[in-house]
Amino acid sequence: MSEHKDNRIGVLIMSYGTPESMDDVEAYYTHIRRGHAPTQEQLNELKGRYEAIVGGVFPLRENTNGQAAGLQDKLEQLAPGQFVCYQGLKHARPYIEDGVEQMANDGITRAVGIVLAPHYSIMSVGGYIKRAQEKAAEAGIAMSFVKQYHLHPKLLKALTDRVRDGLKRLANASDDEEKVKVLFSAHSLPEKIRELGDPYEQQLLETSAAVAKAANVEDWQFTWQSAGRTREPWLGPDILETLKAVAEEGYTAVLVAPIGFVSDHLEVLYDLDIEAKAEAKALGVKLDRIAMLNRDPLYMETLAESVLEAQNGLNEQ
Structure with a gap:
């Protein structure tokens, strides 16, 4: 030393x-x-x-x-x-x-x-x-x-701005005709965290609700992504399942807001931009994603x- x-x-x-x-x-x-x-x-x-x-x-x-x-x-x-x-x-x-x-x-x-x-x-x-x-x-x-x-006012403002921008992009691409659902997402964890009284899930819902309110979004839900492949059950539903449900409900566009992540990386660039986008396309749903926070x-x-x-x-x- x-x-x-x-x-x-x-x-x-x-x-x-x-x-x-x-x-x-x-x-x-x-x-x-x-x-x-x-x-x-x-x-x-x-x-x-x-x-x-x-x-x-x-x-x-x-x-x-x-x-x-x-x-x-x-x-x-x-x-x-x-x-x-x-x-x-x-x-x-x-x-x-x-x-x-x-x-x-x-x-x-x-x-x-x-x-x-x-x-x-x-x-x-x-x-x-x-x-x-x-x-x-x-x-x-x-x-x-x-x-x-997770409730820092400047974090919430940065995320709110991104959600508004994403919704504008979707509206401009479709002349406001799309029925849009905002999906807030984060990395799944094993279900056992619920038994531990872990605050993770509640904090994610608090961020989602605060951003949705600030962006005047009423039609939103929270979903999970990027679960590990282990024998134990992980928190769900996964975004791929959620996209199927959203399509069945008649939505034609989705804006994904991965608020659990702060950077462009594999869980965003592959799990969302490639895997989820391909699933959405197969379902006839247009999928866009908010820009990540990065710097x-x-x-x-x-x-x-x-x-x-x-x-x-x-x-x-």
Whole structure:
């Protein structure tokens, strides 16, 4: 550990992580599977999905780097010289532990952790925080965390603007004749989170309702996507099932708002833009999707203001 104390506050920006290249896919998938290598069939399928989204590029890595840089810039504007950002990824390098270790090596003794996901679940954000906390305790770093920011006014405004834009696009493409349903979506988790009293589902519904109200959308529902393939049941209905139901109800257009995600990545670019779009087309339904937040200034402000608030908790420790 560095003997030189750095008085700045470290900010550990945590996210899921993604491979840097096609060569890294197997190691990445093995890490997700807790050390169990995927079968050749599973590996080929995942590689095929990456190939399908513009020829195997890895947008999440670039987007996450951009979000980290954007947050650093915004913190510098709001509190000059007070914060320094680090990345910690769940399933790729630099891992969460690497980010904490780097802070310790740089002489950081106080830090705030934030996950690039607005909604809290013990199985998602909670897992990131646990890993960061354990490593921070070992490294002698005092840490506080932003657990959720799903109702931050600036996040809601950014999402509302996108829903309005998406509805305008659909209306312009069809002379206002389409019967449109807005589908808010997020990554499914195993059903057992309901038994744990986990807030994830409720927080997603709160965000959906707030955005729908602000955008004057009455015709909406929430649906799940991207469930894992395990023996245990996952939260549903999945968006592919929801699209069938929506088509049967006579809707001719759908706007998908994946509010559980903040970046363009596989679950958006493949699961929605390729898989769900193909299903909608087969059902005779026009499907559009809102633009992702990525480096939207309102999202950067949401993150920065959430970090500043968590810093107050750190000062009280």
